[in-house]
Amino acid sequence: MAPATEIATIPLSAGADIEDPSSPAGKVWQSSLDTVSxxxxxxxxxxxxxxxxxxVVQLLVDWDSYEHHRKFIADPVYGPFAKHLMTxxxxxxxxxxxxxxPHPPSAAxxxxxxxVTEVLTCVLPSQDESFEKNVNKFLDIVKEKAEGVKAAAQGWIIEDVEHENLGSGKKGKVFVGMIGWESLDAHMKxxxxxxxxxxxxxxxxxxxxxxxxxTAFVEK
Structure with missing residues (x-):
């Protein structure tokens, strides 16, 4: 089983200060991370x-495999965990x-x-090897030529994904690139x-x- 990275996008309630571990939201967030870990x-x-x-917070979790995360979702502990996080x-x-x-994508x-990490999301009708080659070529140019670039990781989303540009009821594939920079300004330049x-x-x-x-990621 290949390792996999969970990508969760979480819209926070107004005023939720997850960065402060002593705040109510911070306590919920840290407790949720502890459960996952x-x-x-x-x-x-x-x-x-x-x-x-x-x-909006992005949470990425590296797992030994996709199946390990699915096992967590099926576990009885997941219901109370999710209910607590949703507060x-x-x-x-x-x-x-x-x-x-590469896996793990830690360097990026x-x-x-x-x-700071540039999160590049590309939606396609189907998985396309030629597009993947083009992205890898582009990333090679970035890593060779750009000032302030630190690392990159890239790959296909496992699940089929809906998107309005694909048409009603249709699903496609998503290719994601994570490009680490020393600053947002370095990427803009x-x-x-x-x-x-x-x-x-x-x-x-x-x-x-x-x-x-x-996104400016902190590693737990």
């Missing part, structure tokens, strides 16, 4: 608020799993190596270079949607 197959977790939308959540949580290369996610502008087309052939945001 005690499960069989848990490797490590990363979490942080989206820079562009601070009310600080405002809206539905989305959750998927990816097989990242942990704040000790990558203070690279976007103004010819290396970016001459090669960004590699990301645009195939997807019906491409989304980019940034």
């Amino acid at each position: 005690q499960q069989e197959g848990f490797q490590r977790a990363y979490y942080g608020r989206e820079v562009e939308n601070p009310s 600080i959540v405002d809206g539905p949580i989305t959750m998927h799993h990816a097989n990242f290369t 996610l942990s704040h000790t190596t990558s203070p 690279f976007r103004e270079t010819s290396d970016f502008k001459d090669n960004v087309h590699l990301l645009r052939k195939g997807p019906v949607a491409v989304e980019v945001h940034h």
Whole structure:
């Protein structure tokens, strides 16, 4: 069984201060992380608020395998865990799993190596090896040419995913890239270079949607 990374997007309730472990929301958050970390197959977790939308937290969890996380979801402990977490959540949580290369994706996610992470999400009608090759080519250029880039990890989401650009009732595949930067400014400066502008087309052939945001992850 291959290792897998859970990717959860969590909209927090207004005023939920999960960074303060002494606050009510902080206590719920730390308790939830403790429960996850005690499960069989848990490797490590990363979490942080989206820079562009601070009310949303991304939680990524490395598991020994996709099956280990599914086992946790099926365990009797999961119901009380989820109910407790939902006390600080405002809206539905989305959750998927990816097989990242390399695994673990720590270098691109942990704040000790990558203070901010660019999260690149590409939605396609189906899994496309030629698109994957194009993304890997683009990432090679980024790692070679960009100032301030730290590391990258990339891979396909395991589940089929719905998206409005795919059409009503249709599902497709999602390719995710995690690119660690020394700062948000470093990424913005690279976007103004010819290396970016001459090669960004590699990301645009195939997807019906491409989304980019940034998250400052802390590793548990």
